[in-house]
């Protein structure tokens with residue numbers, strides 16, 4: 001079915017095609033070419049990160065993270081239940097047991113006030129997710145982790161260019177993951193990056209992503225041949241995609257401006273309607289600079305959420321729900337997940353609806369979406 005207003009539409013920022021042609025002309029379309037170097041250097045400079053390595057997806061960045069942290073059987077990894085499967089799966093792949101944390105009812109981020117009770121002597125890592133690009137309460141989380149000697153890493157798939165108390169999201173944990181999937185603010189279709197804030201991980205990350213070899217050192221001229229020296233896999237992004245990504249990164253200010261306008265239009269035009277009907281709009285604490293990644297409505301009930309999705313669909317508008325609680329998934333239940341374990345997650349997951357949000361969304365189409373929402377009358 002095609003929609004007058006789809007949920008997502010990838011859009012070109014300008015130089016994608018010419019940069020991809022340049023990558024082809026330069027005879028280097030595998031990984032670690034000139035565009036990969038440019039993307040990594042730009043991200044390092046913008047985020048003040050020690051090292052950034054492009055990966056084929058956000059999922060791969062999380063997997064690389066789990067390998068670097070030597071997560072294995074017997075370890076517990078705390079993850080919010082309200083997140084994408086990869087946040088947990090990357091660690092489960094290494095044999096760890098996920099421990100599901102509930103979220104705060106306001107920002108929908110991991111609830112730091114209920115974090116400490118989940119820590120056991122087996123806890124190895126706490127993974128935070130900055131939902132919708134609004135920062136988690138990092139001061140409290142880092143303090144708890146420090147007290148227990150547990151690593152903190154960030155799944156920052158939503159939050160590139162967001163900040164918490166003025167510091168960029170993705171620079172709080174020893175490691176952080178970015179996603180450049182086509183639904184993200186900055187995209188190359190499928191892509192991601194590992195942000196390394198703790199320099200002890202840099203050298204091994206370069207080895208693991210190059211199939212366990214010291215090929216990166218060889219290319220830098222530091223060794224005269226490269227060989228197999230550690231476990232590893234292929235976590236390298238093609239330079240063709242890095243060329244696409246570089247064009248998007250160059251256009252970041254314009255992209256972020258557009259997304260801010262879209263977010264503020266929804267917030268302004270839906271405020272009174274939401275208040276009148278008991279619908280909650282996204283909450284951004286004053287100390288958080290959000291990334292303008294998404295706009296959601298928290299409807300009063302599941303029935304009303306489903307009815308609004310159907311109502312918008314009948315008008316050619318695609319709105320979608322988001323994460324199913326991980327602790328209630330078939331896999332989550334194998335790790336002891338049960339109903340009632342994360343009550344806020346369970347309730348929010350039923351009630352949340354995401355509105356169309358993409359860089360080329362016009363004000364005319366947004367006005368159409370807002371008008372359609374205001375026509376909704378199937379309140380419980």
Ligand SMILES: Cc1ncc(COP(=O)(O)O)c(C=O)c1O
Pocket residue numbers: 057058059060083084086087129155157158178179180181190191192
């Ligand atoms: C919170 C979160 N983490 C990780 C990912 C995985 O990223 P990717 O699709 O680039 O593998 C996503 C989804 O895109 C996500 O929303």
